[in-house]
Amino acid sequence: MLGLLGIGVALILGIGLRIAAGAAVAMMALMWLAEWPLAKGSANPITDYHFIYAVGAVVVALTYAGHTWGLGKWWASLPLVQKHRWLI
Structure with a gap:
């Protein structure tokens, strides 16, 4: 739950x-696998709210x-983020 909050x-x-x-994407994929819609007989096993x-x-x-x-512009202007571009 803390991961979803973050x-x-x-x-x-x-x-x-x-x-x-x-x-x-990783969290939604894992949550989709935990429900496993094929086992429940879901009407649409591919596109559900996890995918959306x-x-x-x-x-x-x-x-x-x-x-x-x-706050993206402010975040991108921080020196730490400028140094580590993967944080954007």
């Missing part, structure tokens, strides 16, 4: 979007939505 806070604030999006949330996180990161709607 991912959600990063996505909402717009900081560390690359890491947050990667973690969100993962795609949404990737879109937020790729479009740099944090720079427009969040």
Whole structure:
């Protein structure tokens, strides 16, 4: 639950979007596997809310939505982030 909280806070604030999006995709994939929709007889075993949330996180990161709607510009201007570009 703390992992989901961290991912959600990063996505909402717009900081560390690359890491947050990667973690969100991994978390959603693991949660999808934990439910295993094929065993429950789900109506649509491929596209469910886990897939939609993962795609949404990737879109937020790729479009740099944090720079427009969040603290992304401020985050990117920090010296630590300038030195380690993977933190953007």
